[in-house]
Amino acid sequence: MTITITAFERSPDRGKGLARDMRVRWVLEEVGQPYDVRLLSFRAMKEPAHRALHPFGQIPTYEEGDLVLFESGAIVFHIAERHAGLLPGDANARARAIAWMFAALNTVEPPIVERDVAKILERDTPWYEQRLRLLEDSIRKRLGGLSDRLGDADWLDGAFSAGDLLMVSVLLRLKGSGILDEYANLSAYVARGEARPAYKRAFDAQLAVFTAAWSG
Amino acid sequence: MTITITAFERSPDRGKGLARDMRVRWVLEEVGQPYDVRLLSFRAMKEPAHRALHPFGQIPTYEEGDLVLFESGAIVFHIAERHAGLLPGDANARARAIAWMFAALNTVEPPIVERDVAKILERDTPWYEQRLRLLEDSIRKRLGGLSDRLGDADWLDGAFSAGDLLMVSVLLRLKGSGILDEYANLSAYVARGEARPAYKRAFDAQLAVFTAAWSG
Numbered sequence: 001m002t003i004t005i006t007a008f009e010r011s012p013d014r015g016k017g018l019a020r021d022m023r024v025r026w027v028l029e030e031v032g033q034p035y036d037v038r039l040l041s042f043r044a045m046k047e048p049a050h051r052a053l054h055p056f057g058q059i060p061t062y063e064e065g066d067l068v069l070f071e072s073g074a075i076v077f078h079i080a081e082r083h084a085g086l087l088p089g090d091a092n093a094r095a096r097a098i099a100w101m102f103a104a105l106n107t108v109e110p111p112i113v114e115r116d117v118a119k120i121l122e123r124d125t126p127w128y129e130q131r132l133r134l135l136e137d138s139i140r141k142r143l144g145g146l147s148d149r150l151g152d153a154d155w156l157d158g159a160f161s162a163g164d165l166l167m168v169s170v171l172l173r174l175k176g177s178g179i180l181d182e183y184a185n186l187s188a189y190v191a192r193g194e195a196r197p198a199y200k201r202a203f204d205a206q207l208a209v210f211t212a213a214w215s216g
Numbered sequence: 217m218t219i220t221i222t223a224f225e226r227s228p229d230r231g232k233g234l235a236r237d238m239r240v241r242w243v244l245e246e247v248g249q250p251y252d253v254r255l256l257s258f259r260a261m262k263e264p265a266h267r268a269l270h271p272f273g274q275i276p277t278y279e280e281g282d283l284v285l286f287e288s289g290a291i292v293f294h295i296a297e298r299h300a301g302l303l304p305g306d307a308n309a310r311a312r313a314i315a316w317m318f319a320a321l322n323t324v325e326p327p328i329v330e331r332d333v334a335k336i337l338e339r340d341t342p343w344y345e346q347r348l349r350l351l352e353d354s355i356r357k358r359l360g361g362l363s364d365r366l367g368d369a370d371w372l373d374g375a376f377s378a379g380d381l382l383m384v385s386v387l388l389r390l391k392g393s394g395i396l397d398e399y400a401n402l403s404a405y406v407a408r409g410e411a412r413p414a415y416k417r418a419f420d421a422q423l424a425v426f427t428a429a430w431s432g
Contacts, residue, residue, distance in 0.1 A: 051361070051364070055319075055361045055362060055364065055365035056319070056323055056357075056358060056361040056362075057361060058323075066308060067308045067311060067312075068312075069311055069312065069315050070315055070319070071315045071318040071319050071322060071323065072318075072322075073318040073322055074311070074314050074315035074317070074318040074319075075315075077314060077318075078311050078314070092282060092283045095283060095285055095290070095294050096283075096284075096285065098290050098293060098294070099285050099286055099287045099290035099291075101290070102287035102288075102289040102290040102293075102321065103271075103272070103286070103287050103290075105318065105321065105322040106287060106289055106321040106322060106325070107272055107274075107287065109322070109326075110325075110326040110329065110330070113326065114326070114330060121350065122350075125343065125346070126342075126343070127341065127342070127343035127347075130341070131343075131347075134337065134338075141272075142272060145267070145271045145272040145273060146271060146272075148267070148271065149271035
């Protein structure tokens with residue numbers, strides 16, 4: 001059955017792998033599933049046709065026959081559940097890998113996204129510098145806990161899992177902030193994720209969209 | 217096997233059901249699983265013994281034999297997966313219910329929590345009123361999409377699911393803000409959640425902890 005995902009026609013990150021379709025491309029590459037991509041303008045994302053697929057008018061969506069999904073975490077889980085290699089076979093280890101998926105999206109990502117949003121919406125406000133410091137402290141609280149738990153392991157709990165895929169994706173948003181560099185083991189962890197052949201293929205595919213849009 | 221969860225010894229919400237152990241209590245009541253509760257002081261939550269269970273030093277955790285889980289979303293999923301009634305049997309409907317779990321925690325909850333945090337950390341700053349308005353606009357964007365999708369249905373996608381359980385839990389944090397009242401169908405949706413006998417049992421159990429702590 002053909003898989004179709006949606007992505008930004010012109011990604012705000014200029015194709016640097018930070019848009020949430022990247023997570024879906026990455027997991028599809030990990031399991032070797034081909035997929036089509038439908039590109040959307042910012043205007044098309046808010047129109048009824050797309051809102052019928054995604055109630056919040058965002059990307060990515062996932063279509064496979066009659067099934068329509070939204071939320072990158074749910075799409076990654078759907079694929080990880082149906083193919084070997086991204087969730088452990090042992091029941092307890094599988095539950096822990098899923099806990100890391102939720103931790104990436106509900107504990108670690110929110111203050112990181114908040115910082116990205118503040119950099120756009122609050123840059124010209126008089127409180128910008130103070131807000132940024134508050135946010136960065138709150139990011140450091142999460143990274144400190146994560147760094148202590150990771151220790152000198154390669155991945156968060158045994159072999160690479162869908163939990164690592166989402167955690168690396170979330171941490172990548174800190175690139176260029178300097179914050180990630182304060183945690184040597186987390187920087188190495190993110191680099192291990194980026195070095196995976198599936199990550200590289202996904203990254204190249206989404207960068208090609210951006211390059212084509214701006215050279216076309 | 218005995219299930220043990222952790223909760224605040226003295227919840228900051230004064231036992232009003234907003235702490236994240238409430239979600240775990242609720243799902244356990246929905247499936248009729250008894251559980252023990254270990255109460256933690258704020259200091260104990262940050263100590264190594266608890267951090268060994270929860271890398272971010274928060275509540276709730278979930279212990280069942282050899283299994284230790286953290287992240288309320290992951291715990292709710294773990295229980296929903298092992299008992300009938302909270303995830304549809306049909307594969308596509310099940311994937312969509314899981315998408316609502318992620319939507320509750322990764323799309324709807326972050327700006328709501330941000331508002332709660334701003335009300336504590338930024339109340340005395342000169343920018344407080346402006347920040348609150350920015351945050352409430354961002355909450356309204358999410359609630360608008362959710363309200364349109366819910367329409368006049370009882371639950372988000374067919375029968376009550378773990379996705380509804382998490383979404384109602386997240387929306388409950390808006391009680392008293394007036395924002396939820398702007399969406400009649402979402403207010404009725406939350407009231408339907410609160411009217412479930414399992415919700416009531418869970419609410420009473422966590423309120424009893426608070427009442428005992430302050431009368432003891």
